[in-house]
Amino acid sequence: MSIDLSDKTAIVTGAASGIGLAVAEQLARSGAAVRMLDIREDLLGIECQKITAAGGKATWQKVDIGDVNEVESVCEEAINDLNGVDILVNNAGLQHVSPLGEFDVGMWDKLTDIMLRGPFILTKNILPQMAERSWGRVVNIASIHSVVASKFKSAYISAKHGLIGLTKTAALEAAESGVTVNAISPAYVRTALVEKQIESQAKLHGLSSEDVLKKIMLEPMPQKELIEPEEIGEVVLFLCSDAARHINGHNLVIDGGWTIT
Numbered sequence: 001m002s003i004d005l006s007d008k009t010a011i012v013t014g015a016a017s018g019i020g021l022a023v024a025e026q027l028a029r030s031g032a033a034v035r036m037l038d039i040r041e042d043l044l045g046i047e048c049q050k051i052t053a054a055g056g057k058a059t060w061q062k063v064d065i066g067d068v069n070e071v072e073s074v075c076e077e078a079i080n081d082l083n084g085v086d087i088l089v090n091n092a093g094l095q096h097v098s099p100l101g102e103f104d105v106g107m108w109d110k111l112t113d114i115m116l117r118g119p120f121i122l123t124k125n126i127l128p129q130m131a132e133r134s135w136g137r138v139v140n141i142a143s144i145h146s147v148v149a150s151k152f153k154s155a156y157i158s159a160k161h162g163l164i165g166l167t168k169t170a171a172l173e174a175a176e177s178g179v180t181v182n183a184i185s186p187a188y189v190r191t192a193l194v195e196k197q198i199e200s201q202a203k204l205h206g207l208s209s210e211d212v213l214k215k216i217m218l219e220p221m222p223q224k225e226l227i228e229p230e231e232i233g234e235v236v237l238f239l240c241s242d243a244a245r246h247i248n249g250h251n252l253v254i255d256g257g258w259t260i261t
């Protein structure tokens with residue numbers, strides 16, 4: 001998508017790989033100055049350097065999105081360094097697969113801290129200065145699991161359902177300020193997170209990786225194909241465009257027909 005974001009600044013969390021990296025690359029290609037945040041310092045530097053080598057404006061900072069103090073100070077630094085933040089993409093996430101009766105409480109806290117409390121802390125710190133500048137875009141990367149459930153993913157599904165509640169509430173509070181807040185909910189995207197799930201589901205069900213993909217993961221998806229990370233980046237760009245200025249509080253489901261069956 002051709003959209004000019006050369007006067008905009010952006011924060012993308014979980015930007016070292018997968019969907020977050022594709023989003024950061026596409027925002028930078030559209031001219032935005034992007035601050036890439038992730039816990040994976042090793043990957044961040046390398047990926048950020050690739051973007052700047054291609055002519056993009058990108059910087060990076062290591063942060064644990066599950067740590068409230070770290071997130072707050074990173075927000076403050078980004079606002080100062082970038083002279084205000086126009087676009088916030090809450091994307092960092094992880095999966096843990098376990099039957100409910102055996103689900104580790106520490107893992108529950110970790111997943112919900114990173115995928116629900118983290119976006120709340122970022123939005124709380126970034127949204128008010130967007131409103132002051134009368135323009136802003138918050139895009140929350142939720143999941144098909146924000147609208148449907150699957151077995152063994154209780155923390156992930158609870159966090160993603162909660163993220164839609166946060167999206168709607170923030171959208172309402174921002175509605176008169178020129179800021180929109182939306183969510184994107186993809187089915188399975190070809191990233192490291194999905195590769196890990198294929199491995200753990202294969203162990204859990206005693207199946208081959210190929211069978212897990214075909215018979216379990218893509219079974220409810222009529223189009224039966226993994227989505228590419230760049231496709232999600234394109235939708236983020238659209239939501240950042242002026243054409244999308246009245247799309248607010250929406251959960252944009254990209255599911256290959258999963259929810260029409």
Ligand SMILES: NC(=O)c1ccc[n+]([C@@H]2O[C@H](COP(=O)([O-])OP(=O)(O)OC[C@H]3O[C@@H](n4cnc5c(N)ncnc54)[C@H](O)[C@@H]3O)[C@@H](O)[C@H]2O)c1
Pocket residue numbers: 013014015016017018019020037038039040063064065066091092093094114115141142143144185186187188189190191192193194
């Ligand atoms: N891949 C899919 O099929 C799929 C589908 C729907 C939604 N999603 C969502 O998309 C988002 C990105 O997932 P992905 O598939 O690109 O996975 P990924 O594993 O490739 O990327 C996730 C990134 O988040 C980072 N991260 C994890 N914990 C962090 C923390 N505490 N602090 C900072 N960064 C942290 C990781 O280091 C990684 O770079 C997640 O929120 C995920 O739930 C993915």
